[in-house]
Amino acid sequence: MKMSTKGRYGVRAMVHLAVHYGQGPLPVRKIAEKMDVSAKYLDHLMTALRMAGLIRSIRKAHGGYILARSPKEIRLSEVVKVLEGSVAPVDCVDDAGACHQADFCTARDLWQRMQKAMNNVLESTTLDEMAQGQKMKWNNLI
């Protein structure tokens, strides 16, 4: 039940963009530096986020990425979905055909309840909330 670095890095990068929302574009290099991860790898994740319409790119010197919408209007469920795919713990939740005996399988009910529980958390959290929380943590340092 682990999330890959795609989801982990991607969410954190989006929080960075949310924290700097309205302050111009943020280049991948800088985000990667702050996060202490490979910029070249983060590149790929940003591409996925861009193609999903969550961020926009400014391709030039001193360009970078900005959120496509206000942080208040981006739910974490969208971000995770782009990077990890559905949060279904097993495929038969989304597609009954994935398991042979799906119609008579109690386990499936359990997976469904798990998915619902996770989705509930992701759906009820916005990037703005996370950005606020992040700023809090930084302020407490002073």
Next chain:
Amino acid sequence: MKMSTKGRYGVRAMVHLAVHYGQGPLPVRKIAEKMDVSAKYLDHLMTALRMAGLIRSIRKAHGGYILARSPKEIRLSEVVKVLEGSVAPVDCVDDAGACHQADFCTARDLWQRMQKAMNNVLESTTLDEMAQGQKMKWNNLI
């Protein structure tokens, strides 16, 4: 956020054992047959479940596996934990040292809420409930 076949097969195998609880041991071969998966592979999972103390083996002709405790006393959280490890979506939830900046990371709060949500489902479900549900589905066929 996918669960591997370990968790998927393992949970289903445990439900089988719960359904036949009190009716003597069930050999891996039969369980695998019912589930339509490789018996040799299921072997490994049963060994893990045995070593965790969830099932007991009877090693002889017409032997097999039985639940170590009543199905009412086995929560799904235990089963999943044995096979998938912690349900933490990322390692830093269980071990703050896993991420460099864990103390100042808002994402970690999100992962923690996700874990809690999942755990809540798994903790509040027993094997007995699943066995009852499974019997229901079968009865409805008639």
Next chain:
DNA sequence: AATTATTCCTATAGTTTTGGTAGAAAGCAG
């Protein structure tokens, strides 16, 4: 027009995890 900092595209590759297979040893009821 050249410079420059950036995204964007495509390809490659090492490592780990997954999902199995194989074979033989050990236990024990009958």
Next chain:
DNA sequence: CTGCTTTCTACCAAAACTATAGGAATAATT
């Protein structure tokens, strides 16, 4: 001692993950 089962150890192929690399496109700035 035979037959059915678990148990142990080892191995393996394919997929997924986690990158890395090199260069082309873009457009503001000089």
